[in-house]
Amino acid sequence: MESSAAVRSRSTTKYFGDVVALDGVDLDIPLGQVHGLVGPNGAGKTTLLGLLLGLSVADRGTLEILGAPVDRVLGTPAGVAGFLDGPGLYPSLTARQNLAALASLRGHRSDRSREVDEALEQVGLSDVGDERPRGFSLGMRQRLGLAAALLTRPRLLVLDEPSNGLDPAAKRHIHRLLGELAAAGATVVVSSHHMDDVAALCSEVTLLSNGRVVFSGPVEKLAAESGRLDYRVATSDPVVARRVVTETPGLELVTDPDGLRPEDDVVVARGPVSAVDELVVRLVGAGVAVRGLGPTVTPLEAAFLALTDAATPTAPATPATPATPAHDQTSPTVPAPAGGAR
Known part of the structure; x- marks a missing residue:
């Protein structure tokens, strides 16, 4: 039976040496929604996104993505795409050539020109398809990375600060696109430091602090927590x-x-x-x-x-030492145009 959750995490823990990056994370992200991941710097957001993209695996706990368990042997299932720290692009190739090259790397041997053109149109870059990204603004590179992810028709799309560098019109365009993807059944997980973006884009949000979940649920419920x-x-x-x-x-x-x-x-x-x-x-x-x-x-x-x-501790806690610490930051095992992962 197919899972009703795109992501299901139970006691997921990740160490980097003596640092506890994720500390027993429990999380359920339903299918077909835009889910926000927020928290201060060092909260564990990038580490969690990396687990979803297959850049590393948890040291303890269980993680299921699209109904399939994730571990060192099985890796991340097909249907996951996205990027961290900005997309990895070939600066000497045009935007259209970048997308064609990425499609070829993923094993697509047939002509993908139509799909490439559609992806460029989806993110509003049709008019610069024959230009090289070395001259692109940050926002344009973000949109080209999103186009590369969309080529795979992902069921789970993972994006790190997708609104970085976008002007108001481009931001509205991308927000609408991500909402349409969710309405069509895909799940989108986005990290952001911009609360206005989270409020406008996400139906649910998970708040991390010190590697732990301190809130997960509807955006409206989190807003109600503010009180006075x-x-x-x-x-x-x-x-x-x-x-x-x-x-x-x-x-x-x-x-x-x-x-x-x-x-x-x-x-x-x-x-x-x-x-x-x-x-x-x-x-x-x-x-x-x-x-x-x-x-x-x-x-x-x-x-x-x-x-x-x-959630901030008054005194630094001494992290537990795992039986076998993992230090892997492997290349993605999913079709994700990832930049450098932290």
């Missing part, structure tokens, strides 16, 4: 506004907010959204015009900061 937020309130009378903030139940006046100059007609109030709604009513009742209102950070970013701060 700081809100910037621009008004016609900041003196009265400060007094009204202190009189509103559930709100706290933030007296030394970051990024505000003393002459700014802005106050910062901390509390739940229900209390902020009440603040607006009270300000209007006091004859104070509200000229602007919004959180200082998005709810998703606030939850990210709160959960990763809570």
Whole structure:
């Protein structure tokens, strides 16, 4: 029976020498969704993506991809593609020649010109297909790497910071493309440091900190974890506004907010959204015009900061030593145009 999960991890642990990169990761990623992988630097995101791409294997625990177990003997199943740290490209070949060469390396002997043209069109690079990527911007190289992955028609697409270097129009185009892939049944796993991208693109998200999962579930649920937020309130009378903030139940006046100059007609109030709604009513009742209102950070970013701060150990833990540490960083065993893996 075919698995209902694209990725299923149980107690997955990965060591690099004495460093515990992943520490007992439990994770389920359903088929047919865009799943975000977020966390601070060093949280284990790249290590986990590398396991999914077959660049290394776990030292402990079990990992299933597309219903098949992954280990040193079996490797990663067919149907997985993607890249880490940017795609590996041939700078002296044109974009179209790069894709044709990658298709040939994967064993496709027949003419793939139509598929190459379709992949270039999908990522919005049809007009530069005969140009060499050595002159491409970061965003264009990212899109060419995505086109190479799409040539394999992957069932699991793994992307590391796919929005890097993209202008707003290109980002919207790629977001729409990844959403269409998920709607067609593929699973897309993306890592990102940009919470606005995660909110716009992903239906579920996994948050890693210190190699452990501290949250996994719907984006909306993670955003709800933020609880009390700081809100910037621009008004016609900041003196009265400060007094009204202190009189509103559930709100706290933030007296030394970051990024505000003393002459700014802005106050910062901390509390739940229900209390902020009440603040607006009270300000209007006091004859104070509200000229602007919004959180200082998005709810998703606030939850990210709160959960990763809570997961940070107060003292460095001594890592356990595995029976047989693995140091492999092998070449991909899946059709992935990977750059250098960390």
